[in-house]
Amino acid sequence: MSGKLKPAVMAIIGFALVLALAIGWVGTRSVAAQAPGQASEQFYKNIKVLNGLPADLMVPSMQYMEIALGVHCVYCHDDDNTKRELDTKPQKATARRMIQMVAEVNKNTFNGRNVVTCFTCHRGHTTPAGVLPYNDEEGELAIPASAAASPSVDSIFTRNVTVMGGDNLAKVTSRYAKGTTAALGHIDQVHPERAVAVVTPIEIYSKGVDKRQVITHNPAGDALNSYNAAGGWIKAGAAAARDMRPDELDIARLENAVIAPANFKTIVQNPRVVGEEKVNGHSTWVVEGRMQTLPKVTLNFDKDSGALLSLAYQQPSYFCCHQFRIDYSDYTVINGVRMPLKWTVNGPRENIVVVTLDPVTVNSAVDDSRFAKPAPASAAR
Secondary structure (H helix, E strand, C coil), X not given: CCCCCHHHHHHHHHHCCCCCCCCCCCCCCCHHHCCCCCEHHHHCXXXXXXXXXXXXXXXXXXXXXXXXXXXXXXXCCCCCHHHCCCCCCHHHHHHHHHHHHHHHHHHHHCCCCCCCCHHHHHCCCCCCCCEECECCECCCCCEECCCCCCCCHHHHHXXXXXXXXXXXXXXXXXXXXXEEEEEECCCCCCCCCCCEEEEEEEEEEEECCCXXXXXXXXXXXXXXXXXXXXXXXXXXXXXXXXXXXXXXXXXXXXXXXXXXXXXXXXXCEEEEEEEEEEECCEEEEEEEEECCCCCCEEEEEECCCCCEEEEEEEEEECCEEEEEEEEEEEEEEECCEEEEEEEEEEEHHHEEEEXXXXXXXXXXXXXXXXXXXXXXXXXXX
């Protein structure tokens, strides 16, 4: 083996962005025919980046990459087993670049130690995750979608509208809810179990299908988060109200659609059924899409009841995205419409907030002025 490759052989073996990698080898050759100590480029054809790798390590290297990316040989290689050396698929060129990248990372960052491999990033998927998971949960799909077996997105959305109240939804002019938010403490080496750190009273006002205000009664002053069809604003304590950023407005619209489910059809762009997943023991259909500023939105609808059990979204930042997820439970019928009375909010850095609502009233008077942005306070004279 060449001295240049020795330090990073296992990393190179490992990382391939694509798997059966960038090397192009002849599948009909038998490992038994290899000469002792023979290099890969002496036995296989079209070797471009794994020069110096012992030929007898090639097959296990390809198998490693298959497992790490969750694919098979033909993902990178020609479908014809006798033509594995051909560069017929672009994935092979990508894999070569990834092999070189990993070799350089291990050489320059880890002093030649084989620290980084393909599994470091891919974890059984062809596309590495670039978002922060919530509470160390990947949220991987258990069963991919099948066009023959999966319902259409429209039927899932329509069923959810029916489950949430159907025609009765149009009769709801407003809702008012009181409750609490319980912020759970972080898990770390000192605190191995979560504990309730803070419990805060909240109020939620909603009107029609596009107005909502959440008031959190913090000890240091109320925090208001208000959204309407024209926009949204946020106010904390005595500070002046500020306009919501576009991503904050998208989040408010998404959360409000839980009780105004017809909105999902208009605010979620390019929705598609991507598979099935378990959410708190329930089998769900998974619908993925995006919004104007949120690069990915995931909705989990109970296969049995049709209710929304979870929504997740990616909030963009300079380093790709922060991921949040809200699980909904304790659905209760109030004046002919359903509403989840418990929300479990998961965010980055293991933040968990449990929202519990009780009581909830429907069609009480809510003035439109509540949703208007407050004017700046006059300067003292």
